[in-house]
Amino acid sequence: MSKFNKKKSGDMPAISTASLPDIVFMLLFFFMVATTMKDSDLLIENQLPKADQTAKLFKKDYVMYIYAGKPTERYAQTYGSNPRIQLNDKLSTPAEIQSFVAVERASRNSDAEPYLTASLKIDKDVKMGLVSDIKLELRKAEQLKVNYTVSQGSVTK
Numbered sequence: 001m002s003k004f005n006k007k008k009s010g011d012m013p014a015i016s017t018a019s020l021p022d023i024v025f026m027l028l029f030f031f032m033v034a035t036t037m038k039d040s041d042l043l044i045e046n047q048l049p050k051a052d053q054t055a056k057l058f059k060k061d062y063v064m065y066i067y068a069g070k071p072t073e074r075y076a077q078t079y080g081s082n083p084r085i086q087l088n089d090k091l092s093t094p095a096e097i098q099s100f101v102a103v104e105r106a107s108r109n110s111d112a113e114p115y116l117t118a119s120l121k122i123d124k125d126v127k128m129g130l131v132s133d134i135k136l137e138l139r140k141a142e143q144l145k146v147n148y149t150v151s152q153g154s155v156t157k
Helices: 020-034 073-079 093-109 110-115 130-138
Strands: 065-071 084-087 091-094 117-122 146-148
Touching: 020 091, 065 093, 073 084, 084 093, 093 130, 117 130
Parallel strands: 065 117, 117 146
Antiparallel strands: 065 084, 084 091
């Protein structure tokens, strides 16, 4: 008769790593699909004013952003400390807003043009003169849908 030997060491079997690459690629694809890309880098300080009565925009696909504020410390020596306008990734003047609106309209679908909204993200310390210059240029470009972006919170004086 044959004898059966018992294992004396009682070691655990090694964990199979065959499915590890599959898990890594699944995670990679998940994060590639779930993350959003940043539209533009802010070259200006942009601390939005607070408001307690706010509403969300219908679709952000139909929004073009215009930022206004003082240049950040990194760009203050180049552009000065006066409030400036940022269109996409460059600091601009109010005179360049009309061409910006035209480029934005051309890059969008013609069906979306009636829904295109200019969203003003203006720092709370910017003077109203710059805001009126922006609004005047938007009127000249026939961009009449304007939205003011604020942060949610109670208004304190």
